[in-house]
Amino acid sequence: MDTDRIVTRLTALTRDHLVPGAQIAVHRAGRTWTHEVGLPVEAAVPIGSITKTFTATVAMALVSDGDLDLDAPLSDHLPVVADGLTLRHLLSHTGGLPSDPDDVRATSLGRHVRQALRELHPLHRPGAGFSYSNIGYCLIGHLIEVATGMSWSEAVEAVLLRPLGLRARFTTGSDPDVVTGHAVNPTTGRVVPVRQSLAPVDAPAGALAASATDLVTFGRMLGGAAPRLIDPDELALMREPVRHAEPFGMADGWGLGLALFHRDGVRWVGHDGTADGTSCHLRVNPADDTAVALTTNGSTGFALWRELVPELAAAGLPVADYDGMSGLHHRIAPPPDCAGSFRNGDVEYAVRAVDREHLALTVDGEPFADLSLFDGLVFAMRDSDTGDTNQTGRFLRDPGDGGIRWIQIGGRLARRQVSTMS
Structure with a gap:
């Protein structure tokens, strides 16, 4: 050494x-x-x-x-x-x-x-x-x-x-x-x-x-x-x-x-x-x-x-x-159901489409990261404050209906919130 x-x-x-x-x-x-x-x-x-x-x-x-x-x-x-x-x-x-x-x-x-x-x-x-x-x-x-x-x-x-x-x-x-x-x-x-x-x-x-x-x-x-x-x-x-x-x-x-x-x-x-x-x-x-x-x-x-x-x-x-970045290979367009509101306890994660290739993530209403999606619904994160791009997260589908049910960031899951509005 x-x-x-x-x-x-x-x-x-x-x-x-x-x-x-x-x-x-x-x-x-x-x-x-x-x-x-x-x-x-x-x-x-x-x-x-x-x-x-x-x-x-x-x-x-x-x-x-x-x-x-x-x-x-x-x-x-x-x-x-x-x-x-x-x-x-x-x-x-x-x-x-x-x-x-x-x-x-x-x-x-x-x-x-x-x-x-x-x-x-x-x-x-x-x-x-x-x-x-x-x-x-x-x-x-x-x-x-x-x-x-x-x-x-x-x-x-x-x-x-x-x-x-x-x-x-x-x-x-x-x-x-x-x-x-x-x-x-x-x-x-x-x-x-x-x-x-x-x-x-x-x-x-x-x-x-x-x-x-x-x-x-x-x-x-x-x-x-x-x-x-x-x-x-x-x-x-x-x-x-x-x-x-x-x-x-x-x-x-x-x-x-x-x-x-x-x-x-x-x-x-x-x-x-x-x-x-x-x-x-x-x-x-x-x-x-x-x-x-x-x-x-x-x-x-x-x-x-x-x-x-x-x-x-x-x-x-x-x-x-x-090193989560090492597994990122093929970029994909985000499916429409990536967007929405997800919650972990009192913390709300909101995802919206920016264009055909990028998503924006806010946490409790504050800009958090820009997301680029890859195979397996894994995404690279560009930090809104520092511009760092060394963090990854992912979306997870419900094994029952196949819809995107969770987002996982920093090991924490957040569950999709279902709108009660008619």
């Missing part, structure tokens, strides 16, 4: 993307190597949705101990939960739950999930498909509280952080040791510090802050390295693809709390996460105990990561990542 090349390219990419600070940590061949640009090595960066993997790991530790069951009905714990919904569904985002409600009024995790389950309409029956769900992970957090008698944060501390020796922090308070994120405008060159805004009741879905070194330590445990905090069989389940879990636009597959990525016949596992003004990434190859983590405190960190991955490969570290 050419660490000099990685240092040179990471330094240049942080400058190119106006990212104030970044950390990279790599464990390979029995050694851990780290490098930082503009951040201390131990600084805790808000890791956003990588928190979900911590929540999932605590839940799987409880499954190992017999305190939770992957396939028992969750209605045993919460009467408002739909029949047939299980912990396995929640961990793999196959429960049919929307992402999250816009209006968070509850002050406790239990009340929050009960309110959301009463008010949000499911996207499909449990187990029938994949839709990335924050509220699903809040529900897992509540199950952890019920099973342990501790708060979610106390359980994470007791089950993971202390045994692994991690210096992770929580972003829902006013911890001065949590790194500040930055909103970056690449067009104007403006870089503005931003505060973390995640509500405390959403903590199980995204409230941890950690260094790249912490993430590598955590990732190696998920790959099977010591200390072994979960039974090997349950740990292996986390890394296996779940049936019907098709996270189009995010990863090549999904396990129980872990995204799956393929490269050159090798399966890597991990997760990506964005918080307010941060972007962080974790990849683990369980076959050879390799783990790679990048943390950044700029909103353009995701674009930085996308450019860094091929540089890592050129430096002798072929890390797997998702």
